[in-house]
Amino acid sequence: MSEYFGLGFSFVLGLVLGSFYNVCIHRYLSGVSIVWPSSHCPKCQHKLSWWENIPIISYIILRGKCRSCRQNINIRYPVVELISGFLSLGLAVKFGLGVYFFVYLFFFGLLIVASFIDLDSFILPDIITLPGAVLAFGASFILPVAWQDSLLGALLGSGCFWLLQKGYKILKGIDGLGTGDVKLMLMLGALIGWQGLPAMIFISALTGLIASLYYLKKNKTNVAQTPIPFGPFLSLGTITYILAGDILVKFGF
Known part of the structure; x- marks a missing residue:
């Protein structure tokens, strides 16, 4: 059980980190501070609620669109989160935690x-x-x-x-x-x-x-x-x- 817990933990950790990586990527490209302002839609500036920041799940719930302006959310967001999640899982399999x-x-x-x-x-x-x-x-x-x-x-x-x-x-x-x-x-x-x-x-x-x-x-x-x-x-x-x-x-x- 502990082994599966470790693998699950590594995957979830990777997803969460992937969400942060998305912030770094977008804000570097936009020339905006990573720290400020808080998470928001880059198109309509809608401030995201906590549940809109859940890796992968929020994208699915929102059907890939901003809740406020209904513009498409860049597919890069779930892609980066999944890549991060699976790489973290791969590291856990290879090296343990x-x-x-x-x-x-x-x-x-x-x-x-x-x-x-x-x-x-x-x-x-x-x-x-x-x-x-x-x-x-x-x-x-x-x-x-x-x-x-x-x-x-x-x-x-x-x-x-x-x-x-x-x-x-x-x-x-x-x-x-x-x-x-x-x-x-x-x-x-x-x-x-x-x-x-x-x-x-x-x-x-x-x-x-x-x-x-x-x-x-x-x-x-x-x-x-x-x-x-x-x-x-x-x-x-x-x-x-x-x-x-x-x-x-x-x-x-």
């Missing part, structure tokens, strides 16, 4: 917020990536990653992406990789260590390539002219490695 769970949960939250900001604005906020890199290196003294491997992972990850950025600029004369991705790699490399970089980058590149087909169809341009936010795919590769790294190792990564 110990120190690793809570440390990784913190970084997963940073990656969720950064990813959805990147998807909307093609910007990876320095306020997330740079402090996140420092904290990820500090977390190596807690997580199962030696601090030497963490440091090398940060330097190799960001260094390789910096070289790719500069090389593409020289060859093509245009930016092919954002500086935000280079900074994000500082945090991701520190979080998983240099050993996890090959698998993480492979997963990121594969999922990014698949997603590029959508962006190509949407923008109807060639590959070189199609901007693709790569931060979410780097985050996905990192999360996949943390949750299933042992499985990936069996496949030669």
Whole structure:
């Protein structure tokens, strides 16, 4: 019974945190303080009641519409909550409700917020990536990653992406990789260590390539002219490695 309670707790905790992540995402994109004002409809400014803030359930009860103005609620809200809930559940299954769970949960939250900001604005906020890199290196003294491997992972990850950025600029004369991705790699490399970089980058590149087909169809341009936010795919590769790294190792990564 206690095991099921722990899993249920982790899922609900993830949903609740996902609701907070939505606030961070929306207010960063809107340039509004995270603390003030209280939760409200971004379209009509209707102040939300407590029951309108229940993750997932409120969206279902309200049928995806604001109770006041009846405008559609962005589907991002339940999506972020569900992603957060299932990732929290995955961490609980993998690590239990110990120190690793809570440390990784913190970084997963940073990656969720950064990813959805990147998807909307093609910007990876320095306020997330740079402090996140420092904290990820500090977390190596807690997580199962030696601090030497963490440091090398940060330097190799960001260094390789910096070289790719500069090389593409020289060859093509245009930016092919954002500086935000280079900074994000500082945090991701520190979080998983240099050993996890090959698998993480492979997963990121594969999922990014698949997603590029959508962006190509949407923008109807060639590959070189199609901007693709790569931060979410780097985050996905990192999360996949943390949750299933042992499985990936069996496949030669």
